[in-house]
Amino acid sequence: xxxxxxxxxxxxxxxxxxxxxxxxxxxxxxxxxxxxxxxxxxxxxxxxxxxxxxxxxxxxxxxxxxxxxxxxxxxxxxxxxxxxxxxxxxxxxxxxxxxxxxxxxxxxxxxxxxxxxxxxxxxxxxxxxxxxxxxxxxxxxxxxxxxxxxxxxxxxxxxxxxxxxxxxxxxxxxxxxxxxxxxxxxxxxxxxxxxxxxxxxxxxxxxxxxxxxxxxxxxxxxxxxxxxxxxxxxxxxxxxxxxxxxxxxxxxxxxxxxx
Ligand SMILES: [Zn+2]
Ligand SMILES: [Zn+2]
Numbered sequence: 001x002x003x004x005x006x007x008x009x010x011x012x013x014x015x016x017x018x019x020x021x022x023x024x025x026x027x028x029x030x031x032x033x034x035x036x037x038x039x040x041x042x043x044x045x046x047x048x049x050x051x052x053x054x055x056x057x058x059x060x061x062x063x064x065x066x067x068x069x070x071x072x073x074x075x076x077x078x079x080x081x082x083x084x085x086x087x088x089x090x091x092x093x094x095x096x097x098x099x100x101x102x103x104x105x106x107x108x109x110x111x112x113x114x115x116x117x118x119x120x121x122x123x124x125x126x127x128x129x130x131x132x133x134x135x136x137x138x139x140x141x142x143x144x145x146x147x148x149x150x151x152x153x154x155x156x157x158x159x160x161x162x163x164x165x166x167x168x169x170x171x172x173x174x175x176x177x178x179x180x181x182x183x184x185x186x187x188x189x190x191x192x193x194x195x196x197x198x199x200x201x202x203x204x205x206x207x208x209x210x211x212x213x214x215x216x217x218x219x220x221x222x223x224x225x226x227x228x229x230x231x232x233x234x235x236x237x238x239x240x241x242x243x244x245x246x247x248x249x250x251x252x253x254x255x256x257x258x259x
Contacts, residue, residue, distance in 0.1 A: 002229055002244050003251045004033040004222035005176050006091075006125065006156050006204035009056070010045045013219060014208050022053070024223030029244075031055055033222040034255070036091050036125055036156075038063040040070045043080060050085035057257065059088035059125055061113055064095045064106045071109065077116035087255040089117040090125030091156060094138075097130040107138060114142035117151060123254055124153030126173075132164045145171025154254065157206050162192045169200050174254055176202035179212030179220065182231040194235055198246045202254070203228045 004025075008014065014021060025033065034057045037046045043060055050058035060080045062072050077089060092113035094106055117124045124144060128135040144150045152172035157180065158165065165175050175196055181189050193201070205212075205228070207220035212227040229247065233240040252259070 001248055002028070002030045002203065002225050003248050004030055004205050004207075004225040005154065005202040005247075005251055006036050006178070007033050007207045007222045008038065008209075009033065009035050009207065009222065010042060010049055011208055014221060015045070015049075017221075021221050021223070024221055025055075028223040028226040030223050030225055031248075032057060032251075033225075034059065034088065034251075036088075037061050038091065039066045040072060040076075040080075047083065047086070056085075057087045057255070058085055059090050060086055061088075061090040061092045061125065062109060063091050064093050064109065064127060065098045067099065067105075071105075072112060074112050074115045074119070077113065078119050081116065081120045081122055086122065087257060088123050088125050088153065089113050089120065090153070091127045092124060093127035094131035094135050095127060095129045096134075107134065110135075110138055111142050114139070114144045114150070117153065118143060118149065121151050123151050126153060126155050127157065128155065128160065128164075132160045136164065136167050139168070139171060145173065147171060152254070154202055156204060157210070158192070159189055160192075161188075162195055165192055165196060169196075174200050174202050174250055176204045177228060177232065178204050178206045179210045179216070179224070179228055181235075182213040182228060183216065184213075190235060193232055198236070198238070198243065199250065201232070201247055202250055203232070203243075203247050
């Protein structure tokens with residue numbers, strides 16, 4: 001039994017295929033998925049999915065790549081997170097790969113989310129790309145980690161170095177691997193996954209993007225997270241059942257959800 005810790009099934013290409021997606025999840029023994037919010041206008045749909053389906057959880061947040069979108073305040077995020085199916089704040093973080101120029105607004109938005117996480121006691125879903133130094137620095141400055149009174153969270157779709165992973169883990173964070181880890185070219189990332197203890201790992205699809213091998217290039221969906229788990233099991237030389245059980249337990253511990 002697997003949990004997809006990060007997907008975007010509210011995006012139209014997936015939302016239009018919900019019956020198929022749920023059937024594929026059941027077929028691949030994916031019991032739950034966390035539908036991650038990327039902006040405030042889309043949030044009602046994300047929340048509606050979580051209310052409609054018992055095995056879909058949701059988050060509230062505004063993605064760092066969304067420039068022309070309503071800016072959330074701490075109070076707004078705290079208010080929107082006040083629902084039992086909203087189990088996380090995000091996705092948030094920094095992305096210096098997709099956007100250029102003065103990105104102070106991105107850093108301010110990230111700080112807003114960390115403040116909301118500390119108030120709501122709901123963990124952060126952090127996206128970081130070409131910005132790991134500033135990401136870790138702001139996490140420290142705003143007290144995102146458990147050592148600073150925060151509730152930590154997950155570094156999602158991780159593609160950074162072992163050093164960055166260890167810095168996040170030292171703050172109580174988990175590291176989530178997507179289908180990228182299954183790509184032939186991802187040798188460095190595979191070395192990171194091999195090094196990290198299973199106790200700190202989550203698995204995700206980030207669907208509709210980044211389908212794992214053997215579906216690379218196709219539209220991704222939560223059911224395919226089983227292939228990420230299979231790959232990590234092979235990499236570590238452990239039974240896939242162990243990866244399934246441990247990553248599921250990690251998800252439940254981090255997001256404080258019972259079975
Ligand atoms: Zn992301
Ligand atoms: Zn995402």
